[in-house]
Amino acid sequence: MGPLGFLAARSLLRNPVRTALVLLGLSVTGALLLDMTMLSRGLEASLGGVLGRLGFAVRVVPRGTLPFSSSAEIPDGERLAAEIAARPEVAAAVPVVAANLYVRRGGARFPSFALGVPGGGTGAYAVLEGRDLPAAAAGAGPAPGSPPADPPIVINRNMARLDGVRVGDVVVLSAAPEPFVVRYAAPRAFRVVGIADFYFDLATQRSVALATVDLRRLQGLPRGAASLILVRVTAPARTGDLARWIQARDPRVDALSIQGFLDRAAAQLTYFRQFSLILGTISIAVSFLLITAIVTLSLGERLGEIAMLRAVGFTRARIASLVLLEGLVLGAASLPGAFALGLLISRNLDAILRSAPSVPENVHFFTLTTAAALRTVALVLGTGTLGAVYPATIAARLGVAATLHAEVLS
């Protein structure tokens, strides 16, 4: 390998401008390949990362849906959650209710996503400022004899940033948007006790978390049903068994592990996977052509050198290996540029796609995972080597005497 490496490096360094141009070209196509590899599973990886951080191994949803994707609810969801929580491998089962409410503060009124939780400390959101809802908020009321206090709510950062709502402020929540309708929709004042990250908020979405009992009262609905049950387990290895038990227990629900959730969501993301497949294939084809063209043309300039090497004892296989090594080295040398450029481009492309409506703030389309990086490295190196196959074949078949004779004449 020593002499081959020396010769390959020497031939590549012989014309630095050409080699630099080839590396630049390979870096651009490699960058595109990296971006497409990141895009193909990026959204799933990003979503999986956020879901994993939340710590809920199983999500129980109305059958055939994804969390909060429709207004469908699990009948007797709270009772089902209690049964799930009684399982030995379950640390907590949190029934969550989702609804759209209207928040009024001063003269301003804005729609908001509302999350009804049994109490604070569920992990459905992360408190950033102030405090959480009381742990025993569900069913809690003011002490006998004391004036009724405003129930607590936690708001998201968008409401704090865009509407100027602060911890300690009082806002009015209602199930209906306009004053005329509000009169019949039992609006109620709430005190903001905390500001939280709700994980999957859209760019300008306002969200609030409040006790389920308060949310149901605003909606004028009885308690019992749930939009979603979040399940935290003590034994992650038994997640599959638990999901199967839940589905057997109630056929009206789907119990989704994180992977099951991602698989179901992935069915709606075929565009990105197919787009990345097409563009990734094109970038590989361009890299292949670039390497084949450059190595073949550069080989034409040093046929005499190749013939000399053959004359001094290099076998056809070693000559072919030398040319293949050049392709491999070109691919390897382009990797740092490909990764640097790819990451830079991906940030801009990600920003473009994330400006689309209905894209949660914590989710990214382009995610650099170990698998994506390894796949890109393997594809670039493989393409570099394959791109050199044709010139390697020419070099290996070279007639020594005829080539040397032609060199002397030229």
Next chain:
Amino acid sequence: MRARAGLALAALLAAAIAGAVAAARTGAAPPRVAPAGPLPEVFLSDRTAARLGIREGDTLELAASPAGPWHLVRIARVYRPVLYPTDVALRGLDVRLHLPDLQALLREGDQVDSIVVRLRDPARADEMVARLNAVALGFRAYTSADLARRNSSTFEVISRFHRAISVVAILASSVFLAAIMTLRGEELRRQVGVMRLIGISRRSVAAAVLLIATGVALLGSAVGIGLGYALSAAINVYYRRAFDTTILFSQVTPALLGLVAALSVALGIAAGAATAWRLLHRPPLDQIGR
């Protein structure tokens, strides 16, 4: 003003119904609501009918949630809907009901998700929207143009994404062309040296190199356009079959062809100019290796 709540509105909750339909086939037998008179009639899209394996005249049970209650309906027609680009990737089942039937199914009374208003004078749409919004009841009115703008924002983002990707592709092809022209220039080195030694002017040599570069670029763009047509056709065939639609997914337009050709020529001239400059920068004797 003549307001009409169209039957199409009923389809807005089809996803929930679709989930319920799926549940009915595998779940425990839920309560069923017996019809008082003739069965309500529904329309099914051909895709939905194919997935469920049912046809016109068959009956179907619908519910607003997997828990029921289930309502028996009759399939009056299987039709092929006109799919909008926003709908094409949706894989849910699609059932259309008469509005009163859906309202009865949902048990939410006289409630609709939207009302489509046809005006006698469409030019007064903005005025009408302003008047409706001034009523301050629990709704918000939009003109069709406003709605189109709001609904097309995702496509505008995708379009911007495609444009950004095309910039990267142009960058890659520019470097490719520059590399090829550099190699070509080195091959021409001796010929250029000889041409200059026999008295051919720098301008003529530069023009020859530029001509070669432009020719390579034009030939490349011609091949590229051919490949583009083939790829576009393949994309349309694949996605039309995948989504069972006649929507055009990829289109090669005259404006696009003009842009590609112009870019190719510009890039070819730039690469040729750089190569010519490098070639003419060296003394002729040096170029022929003396």
